[in-house]
Amino acid sequence: MLKMPPADGRVLARKAEIARALAAIVPDGVIEDKDALRVYESDGLTAYRQPPMLVVLPRATDEVSLILAWCHREGVKVVPRGSGTSLSGGALPLEDAVLLGMARFNRVLEIDYADRIAVVQPGVTNLAVTQAVEAEGFYYAPDPSSQIACSIGGNVAENSGGVHCLKYGLTTNNVLGVEMVLMDGQVVRLGGRTLDQAGLDLLGLVVGSEGLLGVVTEVTVRILPKPETARAVLIGFPSVEQAGQTVADVIAAGIIPAGMEMMDRPAIHAAEAFVHAGYPLDVEALLIVELDGVGAECDHLTQEVEAIGRRNGSTTCRASASEAERLKFWAGRKAAFPAVGRISPDYYCMDGTIPRRRLPEVLQRMEGFSAAHGLKVANVFHAGDGNLHPLILYDANRPGELERAEAFGADILRLCVEVGGVLTGEHGVGVEKRDLMPVMFTETDLAHQQRVKCAFDPQLLLNPGKVFPVLHRCAELGRMHVHGGITAFPDLPRF
Amino acid sequence: MRPGSTEALVEIVADAAASGRKLEIAGGGTKADIGAPREAERLDMSGFSGVIDYDPAELVLTVGAGTPLAEIEALVASKNQMLAFEPHGAPGSTIGGVVAAGVSGSRRVSRGAVRDHLLGFKAVSGRGEAFVGGAKVVKNVTGYDLPKLACGSWGRLFALTEVTLKVLPAPETTVTLAVEGLDPTAAVALMSKALGSQAEVAAAAYSNGVTALRLEGFGPSVAARRRLIEAMATVRALSEGDAEALWSALRGPLEDAPVLWRLSVPASRAASVVDAGLGHSVMDWGGARIWLASDQAEAVRRAAVTAGGHAMLVRAPEAMRATVPALHPQPAPVAALEARIRRAFDPAGVFETGRFLDAD
Numbered sequence: 001m002l003k004m005p006p007a008d009g010r011v012l013a014r015k016a017e018i019a020r021a022l023a024a025i026v027p028d029g030v031i032e033d034k035d036a037l038r039v040y041e042s043d044g045l046t047a048y049r050q051p052p053m054l055v056v057l058p059r060a061t062d063e064v065s066l067i068l069a070w071c072h073r074e075g076v077k078v079v080p081r082g083s084g085t086s087l088s089g090g091a092l093p094l095e096d097a098v099l100l101g102m103a104r105f106n107r108v109l110e111i112d113y114a115d116r117i118a119v120v121q122p123g124v125t126n127l128a129v130t131q132a133v134e135a136e137g138f139y140y141a142p143d144p145s146s147q148i149a150c151s152i153g154g155n156v157a158e159n160s161g162g163v164h165c166l167k168y169g170l171t172t173n174n175v176l177g178v179e180m181v182l183m184d185g186q187v188v189r190l191g192g193r194t195l196d197q198a199g200l201d202l203l204g205l206v207v208g209s210e211g212l213l214g215v216v217t218e219v220t221v222r223i224l225p226k227p228e229t230a231r232a233v234l235i236g237f238p239s240v241e242q243a244g245q246t247v248a249d250v251i252a253a254g255i256i257p258a259g260m261e262m263m264d265r266p267a268i269h270a271a272e273a274f275v276h277a278g279y280p281l282d283v284e285a286l287l288i289v290e291l292d293g294v295g296a297e298c299d300h301l302t303q304e305v306e307a308i309g310r311r312n313g314s315t316t317c318r319a320s321a322s323e324a325e326r327l328k329f330w331a332g333r334k335a336a337f338p339a340v341g342r343i344s345p346d347y348y349c350m351d352g353t354i355p356r357r358r359l360p361e362v363l364q365r366m367e368g369f370s371a372a373h374g375l376k377v378a379n380v381f382h383a384g385d386g387n388l389h390p391l392i393l394y395d396a397n398r399p400g401e402l403e404r405a406e407a408f409g410a411d412i413l414r415l416c417v418e419v420g421g422v423l424t425g426e427h428g429v430g431v432e433k434r435d436l437m438p439v440m441f442t443e444t445d446l447a448h449q450q451r452v453k454c455a456f457d458p459q460l461l462l463n464p465g466k467v468f469p470v471l472h473r474c475a476e477l478g479r480m481h482v483h484g485g486i487t488a489f490p491d492l493p494r495f
Numbered sequence: 496m497r498p499g500s501t502e503a504l505v506e507i508v509a510d511a512a513a514s515g516r517k518l519e520i521a522g523g524g525t526k527a528d529i530g531a532p533r534e535a536e537r538l539d540m541s542g543f544s545g546v547i548d549y550d551p552a553e554l555v556l557t558v559g560a561g562t563p564l565a566e567i568e569a570l571v572a573s574k575n576q577m578l579a580f581e582p583h584g585a586p587g588s589t590i591g592g593v594v595a596a597g598v599s600g601s602r603r604v605s606r607g608a609v610r611d612h613l614l615g616f617k618a619v620s621g622r623g624e625a626f627v628g629g630a631k632v633v634k635n636v637t638g639y640d641l642p643k644l645a646c647g648s649w650g651r652l653f654a655l656t657e658v659t660l661k662v663l664p665a666p667e668t669t670v671t672l673a674v675e676g677l678d679p680t681a682a683v684a685l686m687s688k689a690l691g692s693q694a695e696v697a698a699a700a701y702s703n704g705v706t707a708l709r710l711e712g713f714g715p716s717v718a719a720r721r722r723l724i725e726a727m728a729t730v731r732a733l734s735e736g737d738a739e740a741l742w743s744a745l746r747g748p749l750e751d752a753p754v755l756w757r758l759s760v761p762a763s764r765a766a767s768v769v770d771a772g773l774g775h776s777v778m779d780w781g782g783a784r785i786w787l788a789s790d791q792a793e794a795v796r797r798a799a800v801t802a803g804g805h806a807m808l809v810r811a812p813e814a815m816r817a818t819v820p821a822l823h824p825q826p827a828p829v830a831a832l833e834a835r836i837r838r839a840f841d842p843a844g845v846f847e848t849g850r851f852l853d854a855d
Binding site: 112433 | 550551552553555597599603604608620626627628631633634638639641643644646647648663664665666684687691693712713714715719720723759780783784803825826828829830833835836837838839840842
């Protein structure tokens with residue numbers, strides 16, 4: 001089971017004093033009531049729960065700065081939280097830490113259509129950015145499935161993706177600048193309204209840093225003109241191999257679709273039973289290919305993609321004839337997680353990326369894991385960029401099933417790395433994949449990353465216990481030399 | 496020194512760190528005249544050359560960092576693919592140099608910069624340790640995004656030995672539409688309108704009074720989008736030769752200017768910089784990048800800051816480079832943060848040659 005850094009009894013003993021100090025900064029924004037704290041005990045990774053010591057809900061950058069500076073001076077840990085939709089436990093509280101909730105930072109500050117940017121506070125939801133600009137024909141491209149709830153600040157922390165990131169990129173490709181508060185209370189601006197930064201790309205480093213480097217208090221994003229037309233094509237195949245080959249052939253034909261999703265038989269059936277999207281039930285693999293752009297482009301590419309599907313033996317093929325039908329095609333895919341939630345008491349969503357050419361082999365070996373662990377799995381897959389989302393079905397009320405689900409998940413992620421892929425394509429490492437980091441990185445690789453953490457937060461007070469499997473003190477990292485993968489400090493606490 | 500293996504490179508860097516020597520990482524050496532004159536041993540990375548893995552269907556290319564850019568461009572072109580950020584450089588430029596200098600061309604405005612296409616790398620840090628950043632797949636959020644830090648790091652953190660880049664299909668059709676006779680304000684307005692439209696403009700520049708808009712993609716799509724632009728302004732399509740000449744001039748504009756700056760500003764403020772009378776200029780990226788020939792260092796940097804941007808000195812006589820920092824000075828807290836990051840990768844300052852006139 002997951003181990004977090006041990007709670008510091010001296011900090012816990014000071015709880016009332018800490019609450020008073022924070023209330024002096026945000027008079028109406030401190031939660032210390034035990035029941036009220038329960039609301040914050042987990043994020044989207046609900047298998048792990050821990051109520052925080054306290055919650056503080058600031059409204060302004062200077063309040064965040066004062067809170068962090070105080071906690072820094074007093075040696076109190078801080079866990080930042082956006083909307084709490086992380087699927088990797090990025091916002092999992094600690095017993096002895098202040099949970100810094102950013103939900104009150106909920107305003108769109110400025111929209112500039114000439115420069116195609118929006119300046120928003122981090123608590124604004126992803127979808128609200130698009131809603132703020134759509135009347136003028138613009139939208140914000142990254143669209144994680146949780147977009148009605150997840151916040152832009154959380155998207156920055158996790159470098160969130162979505163079904164359209166094959167063509168339009170992840171959060172990191174769509175953010176131009178942030179205002180951020182460092183753990184010592186200093187306020188910095190990284191990037192801005194220009195396309196390039198002046199010095200080191202610290203903005204690029206901060207995006208996807210999972211709340212370990214600073215607390216973002218303002219975000220400048222790029223907005224894009226909404227495509228004239230978008231069309232989804234549903235293509236069914238008798239085998240996963242044929243669907244995989246179609247994906248490769250579409251790209252070889254020079255086509256980068258706006259989205260290219262694959263679902264396997266269990267996922268298709270679960271989604272269809274839930275949403276009635278009109279998915280064919282007699283196929284082993286279903287592709288949803290979305291094409292967007294001017295009408296002429298959509299017409300042209302729809303024909304091309306349909307022809308590629310036919311050449312690979314597709315048995316069904318339907319292009320959306322209306323916007324309503326397009327959304328219906330997507331509804332099944334976007335509801336795949338809750339759909340699977342209907343057929344199983346619990347599910348555990350994985351997020352590895354693989355080189356696409358290894359897909360048939362990976363799915364086959366996953367079947368073997370499934371048999372070995374005695375748990376079923378349904379697969380949805382961002383096929384265009386090789387990002388797998390196996391959903392492991394389990395029942396937490398049955399003793400041992402959560403542990404088996406975790407072991408199954410770890411097997412899948414090790415396999416992803418073995419075939420040349422990675423542990424996480426878009427959900428983040430958080431606590432979930434933290435202990436698997438050494439599968440992908442050597443001690444030396446990780447030490448180079450941890451020293452970046454030390455440059456921002458030398459006392460390791462911000463979101464500790466996430467991302468890195470071993471908590472090295474910064475002073476020790478500074479002089480640590482690693483030889484042959486053996487750390488020079490094997491006796492340091494591992495948690 | 497020209498190491499031929501990671502082991503040899505590790506030894507050289509560790510040795511320099513232990514003995515307090517400075518190393519200047521060099522790819523093709525084509526950007527050596529950027530930054531202050533300095534004394535440092537040259538670390539020639541040309542030994543790390545060659546294609547390591549290229550699978551066009553995966554959209555991923557892994558090469559040695561010392562591989563000449565021209566070789567890579569020819570390779571991907573042979574598979575109808577491209578480096579979408581449109582890198583460029585003088586003959587001999589290497590991909591490692593392109594990454595370290597953060598070089599992106601005209602298409603950057605629509606398809607992103609080198610930082611948006613570098614997926615992973617192998618390197619030897621100033622600690623004399625080999626390590627990796629990122630990975631070899633197009634979608635990855637595992638650990639810190641160190642590849643972003645590599646782009647535009649100017650060899651001050653680590654010596655790149657291998658880079659993995661995202662490649663994309665090359666466009667089937669390209670057309671450049673030109674509009675004559677606009678002043679800078681009108682040119683920026685047109686470029687903004689076009690970039691904010693459904694015409695999906697790939698590149699937009701203003702040079703010698705010509706506003707140029709490039710469209711790329713499949714034939715029927717380009718034809719339809721061209722009509723959208725034609726509804727905005729009176730345009731003429733450039734011949735293939737004229738278009739190539741125009742875009743290629745933007746890769747190294749104002750070549751006769753003894754002092755040259757590269758400014759990044761919000762496009763809506765570009766005309767105010769161009770009209771300030773500081774010198775000849777060319778606009779790219781819809782105005783968000785300005786090339787400016789001017790020997791008035793303070794005035795240029797002030798104009799950039801007033802416009803909400805920054806200015807890099809890319810060409811100047813030695814005497815000027817000895818006192819004017821090439822990179823735009825950062826606010827104190829950010830400069831301190833950058834210095835801590837540099838020390839994290841290079842505690843002994845092996846790669847701090849004085850080129851960027853930093854205090855530490």
